[in-house]
Amino acid sequence: MIDKYLNFIRCVSIKWYGTLGVILTTSSFITMVLLEFFRLIGSLTNAYIGLVTYMALPILFVLGLILILIGWYRLKQETGKNIQELLALRYSDDDIKGGFYGSRIVKTVIIFSLINIIFLSSVFLNMFSFMDKAEFCGTACHSVMNPEWVTYKQSPHSRVNCVECHVGEGVDALVSSKMNGIWQMISVTFDLLERPIPTPVHQLRPAPETCEKCHWPDKFYGNRLKSIVTYASDEKSTVAYTTLNMKIDAERTAGKAGIHWHIADENEVRYAYADEKRTKIVWVEVKQPDGSFKRYNNSQFVGSEIIDSRSMDCVDCHNRATHIYEDPDKAIDTRIRKGLLSRELPFLKREALGAIIAGYADNKAAMEGIANHLYHFYRTNYPKLVISKMTEIDAAVKTLQDIYNRNIHHGMKIGWGAYPSHIGHANETNGCFRCHNSYLKNDEDESIGYDCTLCHSILADEQNQPFKFLLMPDTLDPNYQMHRYLQQEFINSYLE
């Protein structure tokens, strides 16, 4: 049997490229079967394996087949003989007797072709489903997608495939995403890509096709307690608490409405913008119960040229739902809170921040720079501590390097603040305050609300107690009035 196969192979491979073709096809076939086998029994889990099994090897397999055919075609051209004569030339009489279609060799070729067709279709099916997986999107063009992949893996959506947010429903969404993918491959190959990749992503599908498959507007109700813990830059890295009660309702219950009111089914907010980043809002329109739209005009941008307008959806606020880049200050606060950075090290917050925000030429310089910064500071100022707290200092260096690697990507020119979030009003994009401000006014001279308790009750604002405003204030406290007001507002927000 093996002899017969080898004989078949020997005769099928014409010229050096024919031989190469046979080697490519056979070896990629065997490797694919082996890899798939090991993947199925679970001993191969590496994310790159799929890339090899479903993308690289099938390409080699088909390339091999093409080379074999080219070999035969060249032989036909050179000798001027037809296929039947060529077969007679390459194979023994035994193989070709019984007429052209009845001959053993033609039967073998037909069987091999059928096997190839079945094999290739299953590979292509696998390839398409693999292309829908996050591993493919995140690792296929490693250097380019690495920042998105890294931030994605640490996000609440790390188990949601990229295509569920990036490709909507239906054939046209699929086709346009594949076309876009081809363009991306070209731009990566010829380095035509803008770095960092510009946002907002204009071709994102509307939220009903993506986000709302899993989070539908009716689902948002009530409040959500948000606790923010910060550390000061003093010697003890003193802790402070900010506690907000976020009003995340989608409906107007008893005259009150919450943050998700914008996207409730019956509501529509649309706006026109004068910059690609969609931060210069020229006007905002709100749908009224009678179907007409009420407009607010921005006195800051009168006469600015409007680029486009759009209906507000999730990503106008949650632009960083998945690719979450941290603010350096907050990144350190979170790590201290998790116990990854020890406050037993004096001036930890201040020095840690200094170490990660210093400008570094590349990643290697940053890793060294962060280590040098910390070791140098403690060695110079607290020589005894360097010995007693060596473990803590080493751990701090490692944690800060991790923070850097997660957020800074030199290859894609992503530095601190490259992708600010619109949630809140702390970033330079102004988040909610793009619209909730005193400049946007309607014909009745009313603005969109910007009262401090419209979106959240405030239970502590950088205080030493997480629920400071719920405690009874001292009557001598200069903030007595404000304290009482915030306390009452919180309680009232739960009343009918």
Ligand code: HEC
């Ligand atoms: C939960 C939804 C969601 C998932 C899952 C998701 N993304 Fe995104 N992605 C977004 C949104 C929303 C934006 C738009 C950000 C903006 O417009 O400011 C975005 C933006 C991007 C960008 C533009 C650069 C940037 O960071 O804003 C790239 C590239 C990208 N995503 C790639 C990926 C890849 C690769 C995966 C899978 C590994 C993925 N995305 C998974 C929602 C998602």
Ligand code: HEC
């Ligand atoms: C395939 C389902 C799916 C899709 C599509 C999806 N999400 Fe999610 N989302 C989840 C899951 C699951 C979680 C994690 C819930 C948890 O941790 O309890 C989550 C968490 C979130 C959170 C964080 C909530 C928190 O606890 O802080 C936000 C915000 C969010 N999603 C917004 C979006 C936006 C915006 C989109 C569209 C761009 C989107 N999601 C698309 C499933 C999805």
Ligand code: HEC
């Ligand atoms: C007007 C801005 C805005 C819009 C529009 C918006 N959100 Fe939110 N969303 C918020 C804010 C603010 C919070 C509270 C976040 C926090 O403090 O952690 C929130 C919270 C959430 C949460 C967590 C809720 C919980 O129960 O803890 C999810 C999930 C979410 N949003 C998904 C979505 C999706 C999906 C859409 C679109 C259908 C959407 N949001 C539209 C601003 C918005």
Ligand code: HEC
């Ligand atoms: C594109 C403009 C725009 C942005 C950005 C925006 N809003 Fe709004 N918001 C509006 C408009 C318009 C209204 C309704 C004003 C009216 O009733 O006429 C509104 C109303 C609200 C309301 C009250 C609902 C009511 O009328 O009782 C809350 C709460 C709210 N927004 C929270 C937020 C939060 C939180 C953010 C940021 C995460 C945000 N908004 C971002 C335009 C915006």
Ligand code: HEC
């Ligand atoms: C249009 C809605 C809205 C209005 C009006 C508003 N806020 Fe906020 N605020 C938010 C949202 C959303 C966040 C972000 C919560 C988060 O981090 O998830 C936030 C965050 C904060 C924070 C925490 C900042 C941090 O460290 O992350 C403070 C403090 C705060 N707001 C105070 C105020 C004060 C004071 C006012 C009045 C001047 C005000 N807010 C008005 C929506 C609003």
